[in-house]
Amino acid sequence: MNGYAREGAPAGGADPGRGAGRRRSSWWQAMAIGALLLPLAGGCLFAPRDPEPPAGNEVVYPPASEPAVVMENLDKALQARDAVGYLNMISPNFRYIPDSEAASQYPAVDWDNWDQAQEELFITALFNNVEAVESALRDVVIFAEPASGTTVEWEFIYALQVTSPGAAQPTPYRGRAFFKLALEGTFWALAEWRDVQGEADPVSGATLPTSGNLRGAITAGGG
Numbered sequence: 001m002n003g004y005a006r007e008g009a010p011a012g013g014a015d016p017g018r019g020a021g022r023r024r025s026s027w028w029q030a031m032a033i034g035a036l037l038l039p040l041a042g043g044c045l046f047a048p049r050d051p052e053p054p055a056g057n058e059v060v061y062p063p064a065s066e067p068a069v070v071m072e073n074l075d076k077a078l079q080a081r082d083a084v085g086y087l088n089m090i091s092p093n094f095r096y097i098p099d100s101e102a103a104s105q106y107p108a109v110d111w112d113n114w115d116q117a118q119e120e121l122f123i124t125a126l127f128n129n130v131e132a133v134e135s136a137l138r139d140v141v142i143f144a145e146p147a148s149g150t151t152v153e154w155e156f157i158y159a160l161q162v163t164s165p166g167a168a169q170p171t172p173y174r175g176r177a178f179f180k181l182a183l184e185g186t187f188w189a190l191a192e193w194r195d196v197q198g199e200a201d202p203v204s205g206a207t208l209p210t211s212g213n214l215r216g217a218i219t220a221g222g223g
Contacts (some may be wrong), residue, residue, distance in 0.1 A: 059085055064188045067152050067181040071137050074190065078135035078160070081127040083120075090114055091182055091189040099175065099195040100210025109219050118219075125161070125218050134161040134170065142176070150183040151191070157199050160211060175200045175210030 041175050055165055059080045061073045077085035087159035096114040103111055110118075126133075140143075140157035155178050161170035195210040 025210055031139065059087055064089060065186070067147050067154070067188045070181055070188050071179070075135045075137055078133045078137075081130070083124050083127050086123050087116075087120055089190055090116055090119055091184060091191040093182070093191055094172055094189075095192045096212075096215065097192070097194040098163050098208050098212030098215070101198065102210055103214050105213065106216030106220055109216050114215075116210055120213050122218055126214070129164070129179070129218075131167075132161075132163040132170065135159075137179070140175075147181075147183075147188075151180060152191075153178055153180045155179075157212075160214070161165050162214065172188050172201060173199060173207050173211055173214055175206040175212075177210070 020200070031190070047144040051106040059076050059082055061076060063071050064070045064073060073089050074086060076082075077089065093151070094116040096111075096119060098106075098109075098111050098114075103109075117172065137158040138156045139159040142155040142157065143152040143213075144156070156178070157174065157176050163170040176196045178196065179189050179190060180194070182191040195212045198207045198210050200206065201208050
C-alpha cells in the first residue's frame with residue numbers, strides 16, 4: 001500500500017502506520033531541536049567571557065601627550081576600575097619599587113622583578129576583588145618640574161582608598177613616592193613607581209601604609 005492509499009483510509013478505520021509515523025516524526029523533531037540547542041548551551045556555559053567593562057560610565061582618556069596627562073589618566077582608570085585604561089598608561093619597561101616597610105612585611109613577594117607583567121596581574125586582581133577605588137596620585141605635589149627631555153621624575157604624596165565587598169569603611173593607603181615618566185614614541189607612560197614611606201592621614205594623623213602593602217597583600221593572597 002502506498003502513501004496516497006494510506007492517507008485516503010476511512011476516518012473510522014484503524015491506521016497503525018499513521019500513529020507510528022507521527023511518533024517517529026515527533027521523536028526526530030525533538031532530536032533535531034536538541035541538537036540545535038546543545039551548541040548554544042555549551043557556548044553559554046563554557047565559552048570564554050569578555051572582560052568585565054569598567055565600573056560606571058565609559059571613561060574618556062585624553063592622549064598622553066605630556067606627563068601630567070598620564071597621572072590624570074591613571075587616577076581615572078583607578079576610580080573606574082578599568083584595567084585596560086590603567087595598563088595603557090604603564091610603560092613596557094615599568095618597575096615598581098616598594099618602601100622598606102612593605103618589603104619587610106611581604107618578604108615572599110619578588111619585588112626585585114616587579115615589572116609590567118606583575119603590575120598587570122596586581123591591578124586585574126585588585127579590580128576583580130574590590131567594589132570601589134578612590135585615587136589622588138597627586139594629592140600633595142612635592143616636586144614636579146616641567147618636562148624638558150624624554151624622562152621626568154616627580155615626587156608626590158598620593159592617597160588611595162579601597163572598599164572591599166561587605167566592608168563598612170574603605171581601607172586607606174597614603175604614601176610619598178617618586179613617579180618616573182618616559183616619552184615612548186609620541187606618548188608618555190609611567191616607567192617607575194618608587195614608594196618611599198607611608199604618610200600621615202590628614203584626619204586622624206595616623207601613619208598609613210603605602211601602595212606596597214596593597215600590592216603585597218594582593219600578591220600574597222594569590223590575587
